[in-house]
Amino acid sequence: xxxxxxxxxxxxxxxxxxxxxxxxxxxxxxxxxxxxxxxxxxxxxxxxxxxxxxxxxxxxxxxxxxxxxxxxxxxxxxxxxxxxxxxxxxxxxxxxxxxxxxxxxxxxxxxxxxxxxxxxxxxxxxxxxxxxxxxxxxxxxxxxxxxxxxxxxxxxxxxxxxxxxxxxxxxxxxxxxxxxxxxxxxxxxxxxxxxxxxxxxxxxxxxxxxxxxxxxxxxxxxxxxxxxxxxxxxxxxxxxxxxxxxxxxxxxxxxxxxxxxxxxxxxxxxxxxxxxxxxxxxxxxxxxxxxxxxxxxxxxxxxxxxxxxxxxxxxxxxxxxxxxx
Ligand SMILES: [Zn+2]
Numbered sequence: 001x002x003x004x005x006x007x008x009x010x011x012x013x014x015x016x017x018x019x020x021x022x023x024x025x026x027x028x029x030x031x032x033x034x035x036x037x038x039x040x041x042x043x044x045x046x047x048x049x050x051x052x053x054x055x056x057x058x059x060x061x062x063x064x065x066x067x068x069x070x071x072x073x074x075x076x077x078x079x080x081x082x083x084x085x086x087x088x089x090x091x092x093x094x095x096x097x098x099x100x101x102x103x104x105x106x107x108x109x110x111x112x113x114x115x116x117x118x119x120x121x122x123x124x125x126x127x128x129x130x131x132x133x134x135x136x137x138x139x140x141x142x143x144x145x146x147x148x149x150x151x152x153x154x155x156x157x158x159x160x161x162x163x164x165x166x167x168x169x170x171x172x173x174x175x176x177x178x179x180x181x182x183x184x185x186x187x188x189x190x191x192x193x194x195x196x197x198x199x200x201x202x203x204x205x206x207x208x209x210x211x212x213x214x215x216x217x218x219x220x221x222x223x224x225x226x227x228x229x230x231x232x233x234x235x236x237x238x239x240x241x242x243x244x245x246x247x248x249x250x251x252x253x254x255x256x257x258x259x260x261x262x263x264x265x266x267x268x269x270x271x272x273x274x275x276x277x278x279x280x281x282x283x284x285x286x287x288x289x290x291x292x293x294x295x296x297x298x299x300x301x302x303x304x305x306x307x308x309x310x311x312x313x314x315x316x317x318x319x320x321x322x323x324x325x
Contacts (some may be wrong), residue, residue, distance in 0.1 A: 001131045003141050007148040009094055015153065022071045024121070024158035026259055031085035032092070033153040034073075038065035039128075040146055041166060045173055050134035052098070054125040055086065055116060055227075061217075061290040063229035068169055072161045074152075083116035086126065096127040116227035171196065175204030176211070183212075183249040183307050193245055205247045212308045213254030218300045219268065219276060220291060222256045223289035236260045238270075238314040250311045253300070262292055266322030270315045274300045277325040 013036075015028040039062070042048040049060055056202040063082045072079060089095040090110040097105045103122045113119050128136075146166075150159050175196055182189055196204070215231045216223040224232040233254040239246060255263060262268045269277045278296040282289045302309045319325050 001129065003135050003144060006094065006129075006132050006135060008142065009092065010145060010148045011152045013092060013153070013248040022073075024155050025163075026153065026155060027083075028153070030070070030153065031080060032089055033149045034069045035066055035071060035082065035085040035089065036149055037146065037162070037166070038062050040136055040142055040149075041065055041169065042244055043160055044139070044142055045170070049236075051128040051130055052125055053128070054095075055119055055123065056125075058125075058234075059116060059227070059228035060225060060231065065169060068165055069162060072165045073158055081115045083119050083228065084114045087113040087119055089126065093130045093203060094132050096129075097123045098125055098127050099123055116229075120227060129308055130275070168200065171200050172203040172207060174179040176207035177201055179204065179247060179249055180212070186307060188246075188248055190245075192247070201247055205252060206235040208249055210253040210254050212249055212303045213301075214303075216254060217259050218253040218302060219259040219263070219295055219298070222303055232256050234260045235278060236248070236263055238263075238310055239317045243317060244314075246314070248311075249308050250324060251314045253310060258290070258292070259295075263318075266318070267292065268295060269318060269322055269324030271325045272312055272315070274302070274310075274312075276300065279322075279324050 010033075013032050015030070017028055021027050027056060039048065039053065042058065042061060042065065048058060053062070059082070066082045066085075071098060074080075087097070087110055090097040090105060091107070097110070099105045099122060105123060109122060113122065136145065150162055154162060175192065178189070178192060193201075210231060210233055213233065214223070215225050215233055217233050222232055233256050236253050236255045237244070237246070238251050238253060241247070244251060253263075259268070267279050267282055269279075271277055276295045276298050278293055283293055300310075315325070
């Protein structure tokens with residue numbers, strides 16, 4: 001199959017009509033083209049490196065991209081699981097759902113599945129046509145495929161919104177890579193600060209830190225990634241950005257919401273040996289501090305790679321400010 005033939009298939013993608021869909025998406029469901037745009041972006045960044053898209057490994061990033069495109073076009077009240085288009089795309093000629101051993105994928109099953117949890121009971125992922133994947137890897141062909149999807153399935157206004165969002169997401173990804181490279185080479189390039197917007201810095205820092213900590217809270221160890229790819233952790237600055245302007249991974253930790261709040265408010269602190277200290281007064285009635293007191297004396301759970309771990313001196317501001325540790 002040629003590029004022209006795949007462009008033709010992309011133009012013919014079947015999309016449901018619905019009153020929920022506005023002029024932006026030409027009054028049709030945008031799920032499938034948005035998922036394909038996310039896949040194309042990930043192939044371009046070499047985050048997808050084979051024609052097989054696993055619903056275990058690639059879902060967090062794919063869901064984040066799909067969600068960022070979706071929210072540009074759809075009202076906040078209208079949500080969608082990425083499992084819906086991932087499954088329905090199985091009816092398109094270039095997207096082949098790969099069943100788990102001893103399972104089969106039928107049209108009835110494709111029509112029935114709409115969440116990633118349901119998908120995981122039946123399939124391992126999706127296999128793209130080999131020829132399509134080769135085209136997706138080539139920058140020029142990829143651009144043609146993106147142009148076709150955006151030009152066919154969205155209004156001019158939506159096209160501009162999607163283009164802008166794709167550019168923004170690409171910059172966020174590049175910033176997160178820069179932070180990892182700076183950690184690798186133990187350098188700090190302060191020029192990044194002026195180069196990027198607040199949103200890019202926030203999201204790029206988050207992406208890099210969450211990836212380095214593999215979604216695990218450095219304090220309590222909570223690691224939850226939902227089937228859809230949502231993670232329980234934030235990226236916390238150790239010395240706050242407002243004080244340090246320091247987005248280095250060595251000034252970050254992945255923390256769950258409660259541990260993040262506890263750290264930012266000085267309810268917990270970190271000693272020079274990376275052990276955790278807990279403020280005594282939080283146990284006073286009528287507080288019910290949950291698991292927080294159990295963190296006392298525990299050691300932070302840090303990345304295996306030494307160069308990604310926090311610099312001990314980055315905790316000094318926190319120690320001086322809160323006097324917990
Ligand atoms: Zn936690």
